[in-house]
Amino acid sequence: MTVKETCLKAKEHSGEIAFAGEDKMNMMLIAAAHALRDHAGYIIAENQKDVDACTRGPQFADRLMLNEKRIDGIAAGLEKLVQLKCPVGEVLEERELYNGLHLRRVRVPLGVLGIIYEARPNVTADAIGLAIKSGNAVVLRGSKDALRSNKAVTSVIKNALRESGFDPEFIQLIEDATHEGATEFMRMNGIVDVLIPRGSASLIQNAIKNATVPIIETGTGNCHVYFENTADISKAIPILINAKTQRTSVCNACESLLLDEEFAGKHLKEIVSALQEKNVEIVACERCRKFMPELAAATEEDFYTEFLDLKISIKIVDGVDEAIAHINKYGTHHSDSIVTENEQAADKFLEMVDSAAVYVNASTRFTDGFEFGMGAEMGISTQKLHARGPMGLKELTSYKYQIRGNGQIRG
């Protein structure tokens, strides 16, 4: 099938999931979870071929690799979706207009989700699960490196749905792994309702540049922690260390520390040793280097960089206004935190930092659908249109107006 035929097939069958209702959605999720566990051997064998063919290094191969435990985790993720409320059909608004028209605004699925992602076969099952529980058809386009794994996961799930009496063709996998195929996928206007790129900054930038389908920009996180003058050092250092080092490869990890000069004078050495103890490489501004000339100098570029590694940039600022301005200029509008005991500074930071999630006295690592109590997530939006921050089931819906009259015409 061509890319267009694949997308059209998903759209043609989108009604089967949009109007399935919550009970059937849950039956599908349970059937899919069971099948993944039952056919783990087949999936692992197919995945092994991808892993064997992989020449992109051990870190890449590790993200690509599936084993019994990982498959069990994926299946458990599908089962968890059963507990979440299906958002479709929720009445968001209901009122009578001046002319007696009865208006209801009702939540509906987006329609056809397009997901474009890298060599993480877990995304295949996660995205299918979220699509099912939000009533959406889904077209998946993973990377060539994971094609056999993605085909195995998709066929196991689709067969399980078919055996349970459902038509699973609202789920489609694009097997065309070419660059042209990806671009074609990004331009399926009128067929695909939204494209969600999941993966590296370059994947996302490519989608922004090439897509004509509406996209949701996700996951690039140049996140900041700012130590305001009144910060409590006993909160500050654990927050920084957690945000920077608890998991470095994720979008809500801290990449840059800002701090007020007076606070740096008192605590910079202690902060630096705490970071160094965790093997964090430091690049610092000139004002920091006046306190500690042994620190490597940061370039302008460093302050724009999402290291995704044990590396951090440090900059001294003159108070909360400069911190806010710096974050809004150099950041990616993802997650930023102020550590302070000054209520006014906290309020200003919360109001004026232009990010999806803004924190006072907490780690940036909490920006996550599970931590926020959404139960699941499709990614973390860093744009302002449609959804911001973690996208759960509700964020995968739209709405429509249903209006009942008895012959009203416009005067």
Next chain:
Amino acid sequence: MTVKETCLKAKEHSGEIAFAGEDKMNMMLIAAAHALRDHAGYIIAENQKDVDACTRGPQFADRLMLNEKRIDGIAAGLEKLVQLKCPVGEVLEERELYNGLHLRRVRVPLGVLGIIYEARPNVTADAIGLAIKSGNAVVLRGSKDALRSNKAVTSVIKNALRESGFDPEFIQLIEDATHEGATEFMRMNGIVDVLIPRGSASLIQNAIKNATVPIIETGTGNCHVYFENTADISKAIPILINAKTQRTSVCNACESLLLDEEFAGKHLKEIVSALQEKNVEIVACERCRKFMPELAAATEEDFYTEFLDLKISIKIVDGVDEAIAHINKYGTHHSDSIVTENEQAADKFLEMVDSAAVYVNASTRFTDGFEFGMGAEMGISTQKLHARGPMGLKELTSYKYQIRGNGQIRG
């Protein structure tokens, strides 16, 4: 100024409106409305130069033309916005997470709105008004044909704001009227948060193809009225005539009539004469022409066409399922209406027609921010992402998460 400099200037000043608060927003709106009336003479003189230079026919010139009455209407529109509640700061959600983090989801402005539109200088003031009351900076890019008018309107409003003690630089007009300038404007990622094209289908398609900034697709309306077998003819004909003829050039006007065969057998002649009495040109499917061979034959293309004129396509369908399938295939997901006395058919139509506004026994002409009680509108979205149907003040906002802790770190 270059396009980029213009957009950057709006962004740099966006905080002045985002954090202005409702009282100041209202003062700005009132000042702007007064100034438009006070300087109507100047605006009309500048507009006259555009009208004199216009070689695109009387209809075009009429849309371009401003007079005292129209300017008064534009000013009154700004004053009406004073009565509407500013959506910024609304707490959409507030809860305590398992770890004691206090989470609030708060409505915030989108940031910088980009508006690209045709030779209707009223859009200039309308968009500025909506931007002010929704806390957004705005960059306007009208057509070359209206440049003098747009400059006059913008400078009158900006001067009025300045004289009232506000910095009006969050409002910017792009004076570069080149095609390249428009394309550059559509690619101001990181500066412009959303692009809203307002105007013809070709303008909108051009934005979809060229924009890398998130856009909201608006206003193309191939709207349907469907007479189901049980329709009450005394409601059906007035609804059709209203939807088709009350105003033909608007996106919520009806372009196509579907009807069941039995109903056509009983009423087609009466329907056709009601349309012809209003000078509506009719193109009809072969099944219609079996009843009335004198009707002109419709092409496949006709059923895809938004005539925006006294012209309609008519097609006989076999019941509500075919009507729904036809609308979802040929329509533009704007506004569609069923006329029926059958509750099941009505429910099915409301649920399964994939349009922003779906009606039972009412004219499609009601899809409008004012009719829906929003008090104003920036356009009517025909996409599913972010906003669907009329976009009022709330639809020009996003949200952010504000999270307060006391040292929480992720385990």
